[in-house]
Amino acid sequence: MASPDPVVEAIFDAVAATAPEIRAALPGRRVKSGTDNPSGESVMAGDLYADELLGDALTAVDGVGSFVSEEREAAVDAGGAVGSGDGDAYAVAIDPLDGSSNLRSNNAMGTVVGVYDAPLPATGRDLVAAGYVLYGPITTMVVADDSGVREEVVEADDGSVSRSVVEDDLRLPDDPLVYGFGGRVPDWPDAFTAFAREIEDELKLRYGGAMVGDVNQVLTYGGIFAYPALVDAPEGKLRLSFEANPIAYIVEQAGGAATDGDTDILDIEPEGVHDRVPLYVGNGELVDRLETALD
Numbered sequence: 001m002a003s004p005d006p007v008v009e010a011i012f013d014a015v016a017a018t019a020p021e022i023r024a025a026l027p028g029r030r031v032k033s034g035t036d037n038p039s040g041e042s043v044m045a046g047d048l049y050a051d052e053l054l055g056d057a058l059t060a061v062d063g064v065g066s067f068v069s070e071e072r073e074a075a076v077d078a079g080g081a082v083g084s085g086d087g088d089a090y091a092v093a094i095d096p097l098d099g100s101s102n103l104r105s106n107n108a109m110g111t112v113v114g115v116y117d118a119p120l121p122a123t124g125r126d127l128v129a130a131g132y133v134l135y136g137p138i139t140t141m142v143v144a145d146d147s148g149v150r151e152e153v154v155e156a157d158d159g160s161v162s163r164s165v166v167e168d169d170l171r172l173p174d175d176p177l178v179y180g181f182g183g184r185v186p187d188w189p190d191a192f193t194a195f196a197r198e199i200e201d202e203l204k205l206r207y208g209g210a211m212v213g214d215v216n217q218v219l220t221y222g223g224i225f226a227y228p229a230l231v232d233a234p235e236g237k238l239r240l241s242f243e244a245n246p247i248a249y250i251v252e253q254a255g256g257a258a259t260d261g262d263t264d265i266l267d268i269e270p271e272g273v274h275d276r277v278p279l280y281v282g283n284g285e286l287v288d289r290l291e292t293a294l295d
């Protein structure tokens with residue numbers, strides 16, 4: 001089932017088309033590039049490669065007005081006034097290789113995509129679609145828009161790339177099974193530690209160090225993922241525009257919830273494109289319990 005919006009469909013065609021090439025390039029790009037991104041994080045060679053490939057592919061899509069990346073300071077103008085109404089162009093924001101530190105340990109990584117109907121910085125309510133590619137044992141892509149959430153298998157197919165829908169109405173299971181929390185107990189505010197102690201008696205730990213892989217576990221089995229506010233970093237680690245908003249959009253469309261501990265992620269008004277936010281996302285009743293615990 002394709003997205004009803006042809007531009008959104010073309011955007012995820014372009015993302016899928018790069019996936020096999022990015023995956024094939026990773027073995028040779030497991031080293032640090034020697035540069036930092038606008039968030040001050042060390043960038044892997046794989047990050048730069050994925051960013052370049054996706055930037056070229058997405059700026060070539062008719063209907064994309066600007067391209068914004070976690071790895072770049074400024075937006076790339078792709079032509080077309082973003083968010084101007086009447087057939088406006090979209091701003092596409094990406095984390096090109098989420099969890100790239102997993103290159104060394106050969107664990108899951110992903111590409112996160114947000115399609116905004118407004119120039120960035122924008123709120124998540126300006127998203128018209130969001131998705132992620134998961135580079136796991138299988139390359140999959142989750143795509144969400146206002147018609148729902150789909151999971152697809154992406155395969156290189158004799159020079160072309162195929163997208164095969166394997167779940168056309170992805171919903172969070174009602175009975176949560178897993179959790180994954182970033183950071184360490186000494187880094188956590190006491191209220192979050194108390195919540196974590198409750199959850200670890202109820203759910204199974206699934207934390208792999210890449211948000212896309214960990215959120216995919218929550219979407220598959222039900223549960224909660226968090227990269228929480230930390231004692232020394234109350235804003236947490238994850239970026240609103242490139243990570244938290246797209247994931248919050250996907251999970252809300254799948255029947256779940258996402259908060260920064262106080263406000264729905266999608267309602268947060270950012271000051272800058274690279275703003276960080278705490279992210280707590282998953283089954284609504286768990287997110288509600290978390291918000292109460294942090295009150």
Ligand code: P6P
Nearest residue numbers: 098099100182183209210211212
């Ligand atoms: P830590 C990856 O670097 C990332 O941005 C997210 O994908 C992931 O959830 C988090 O950071 C992992 O952080 O502190 O566990 O290495």
